[in-house]
Amino acid sequence: MTTRVMDWLDERLGLTTIYNTVLDRKVPKVNWWYTLGSATLFLFVLQAVTGIFLTVYYVPSPDHAYESIQYIMTGVTFGWLIRGIHHWGATLMVISVFLHMLRTFYMAAYKYPREFTWITGVILLLATLGMGFTGYLLPWNQRAYWATTVGTEIPGTAPLVGSFIERILRGGVELSAVTLARFFSLHIWFLPAIILLVLGTHLYQVIRIGISAVPGDED
């Protein structure tokens, strides 16, 4: 039965071709450092799933943000687990994208024909840091508030356009409900949309070109 359904779908969707291209592609003999991209992809999916679950109870408003998180942590069954995974997953993801970048750099994997993969990777690294920065404000506790005060003040020190950038980030002169709302929107819509688009390109290139081998003595 299952095989008949699968065959029917395969004939129409070309599942075998997708499977062969994506999973059965040729890979040079490499080491464990080459798994960091997959690890990051896994963490991204983990963050996406736990993040979607957190929006069930989280409220992006200064009156309720903190209370809604208190409720997630103490009132909701397994709320502590979902938020805990999202919290630690965020830290791990920053570490893993960074190590992934270092591996690509030291193994010279950014060279021809993979320069564009490297460029999309840089965008993804920046987007990941953006996710960390915008997500940090959402609990609306003392640490979040002051970290964002400092974090938005830094671009404010840039010459000429600095204070304008700071006001764009804050949605006004000071930190307010507008700041929280736009950080939330960036965190759950804009940045994930950018990440999905660029990640698609990044993975397409990995599949199309294949991964690079460990450089030998003659390289």
Place this chain on the structure above:
Amino acid sequence: MASSHSIGRRDFVKIVLTFLGTVMGGILGLPAISYLVSPATKIKQSESWISLGPMENYEIGKPALFSFTKTTINGWEKTVNSYGAYVLRQSPDEVKVFSNMCTHLSCRVTWQEETQKYTCPCHDGHFAKEGQVLAGPPPESLHEYETKLEDGTLFLHHVEG
């Protein structure tokens, strides 16, 4: 000790993977589902006697609306709910108190003096003075509150959850 039916390597891997997949799916799926249904499983029961004031205040034979509010904590917020009760004093010391919630789909009914009926604006439900269904979709009579009289003061028994 050769077994009569040996399991091949592929089948063994399939069985182990199915088993582990089910266990892992359960470990991940159960917390996820409990997380989503959590507020529905934590309903607190509450009951209280609410004073409707002296019985003397209610005119005999004419339903009068009494409104009250109850505050509950839902998640991160206090929710204030309004309730209404129609007090029908039948004789000096006989009284019936009805909830103004329509038994069809919980819209609020209002007493119409001209037609001597409670009517529900949502789906045109009509109830008699004593709460019986006269017309429309409501499946049963208006719900009656339990009441008590203490030193001439009327109380209704409000139960939630």
